Amino acid sequence: MMIVMQANATAEEVQQVIGVIESQGFHPHVSRGAERVVIGVIGEARRAQADTFLRLPGVARVVPLSHPYKLASREFHPDRRVVTVGGVPIGGDEVVFIAGPCSVESRSQVLETAQAVKEAGAHVLRGGAFKPRTSPYSFQGLGEEGLVLLAEAREATGLPVVTEVMAPEQVPLVARYADMLQIGARNMQNYALLRAAGASGMPVLLKRGMSATLDELLLAAEYLLSTGNEQVVLCERGIRTFETATRNTTDINAIPALKARTSLPVILDPSHSTGHWAYVLPVARAGIAAGADGLIVEVHPRPEEALSDGAQSLKPERFARLVREARAIAAAVGRSALHEVPHVAAD
Ligand code: PEP
Ligand code: MN
Numbered sequence: 418m419m420i421v422m423q424a425n426a427t428a429e430e431v432q433q434v435i436g437v438i439e440s441q442g443f444h445p446h447v448s449r450g451a452e453r454v455v456i457g458v459i460g461e462a463r464r465a466q467a468d469t470f471l472r473l474p475g476v477a478r479v480v481p482l483s484h485p486y487k488l489a490s491r492e493f494h495p496d497r498r499v500v501t502v503g504g505v506p507i508g509g510d511e512v513v514f515i516a517g518p519c520s521v522e523s524r525s526q527v528l529e530t531a532q533a534v535k536e537a538g539a540h541v542l543r544g545g546a547f548k549p550r551t552s553p554y555s556f557q558g559l560g561e562e563g564l565v566l567l568a569e570a571r572e573a574t575g576l577p578v579v580t581e582v583m584a585p586e587q588v589p590l591v592a593r594y595a596d597m598l599q600i601g602a603r604n605m606q607n608y609a610l611l612r613a614a615g616a617s618g619m620p621v622l623l624k625r626g627m628s629a630t631l632d633e634l635l636l637a638a639e640y641l642l643s644t645g646n647e648q649v650v651l652c653e654r655g656i657r658t659f660e661t662a663t664r665n666t667t668d669i670n671a672i673p674a675l676k677a678r679t680s681l682p683v684i685l686d687p688s689h690s691t692g693h694w695a696y697v698l699p700v701a702r703a704g705i706a707a708g709a710d711g712l713i714v715e716v717h718p719r720p721e722e723a724l725s726d727g728a729q730s731l732k733p734e735r736f737a738r739l740v741r742e743a744r745a746i747a748a749a750v751g752r753s754a755l756h757e758v759p760h761v762a763a764d
Pocket of ligand 1: 519545549600601602603624654686689
């Protein structure tokens, strides 16, 4: 629930409400808006007594929330949140392009790709060193050697690096090399990993599980946020449906639906959501038109040689076209206006 204080509530009255929240075993989350203070009650809300708070001086209203995520919610955090990755703001006025290979395969491959995506307009380099592969016989990534190569590519291009971490015990190692930790679709509900990634204090790119609802994605984000780490970016990467013509189904709806529920930045991964290079550009355009704060795209100089996800990887020149067109679409839809909250019925 949320406790909305009266506009003229005193600091003592706010403090008293906080005291009662804490004495009931909950955590207060205080938002000081221009007009009034709103205090979120964090914990198992069922047990909280709305009446107790309504009787306290200075309290205007008690608003129950029908959804279980709180720190991730727009109600608790109405203003847009900008996550900064190696100096690159995600969730600001500009759309952000994250690009690079699915997997780091070799020094020359990652350096060549990093240079090419930078020239095409990318802001952040992606590349997997630890790969979550469906088959144990598929290429599993170069591990730490891959992280070293990513760091070298950052050095050479100035692009910050996002790379996947698959297990809680890998967090310190990956955090030493990366600027942002990626939690993959297959690990969205790995709660030990979420806690460890959150506690690292690093920015986290949280990908939607392929069968996860938006509520489940937001609750996974809540795990990260509840560690005190506010640097969370959500990523729609396609969901499983009955359709087999594409690897996944891009849930374009998720972009405005997430933005209605949360002020965290939301980006789209049109590579995994389609699984085919020819569909990446049209779906990327749709994502930006729908209000995504950025795109994460797989790029490989020779996709036919890629050790993973070659079929959905763009050659650099096509990625350059994607950047140009996505920018034009962002301008056409009035990018900054997209930060307005889509209308949703209040809970
Ligand atoms: C990836 O980014 O290469 C990846 C494995 O993505 P996802 O977790 O969305 O499948
Ligand atoms: Mn991939």
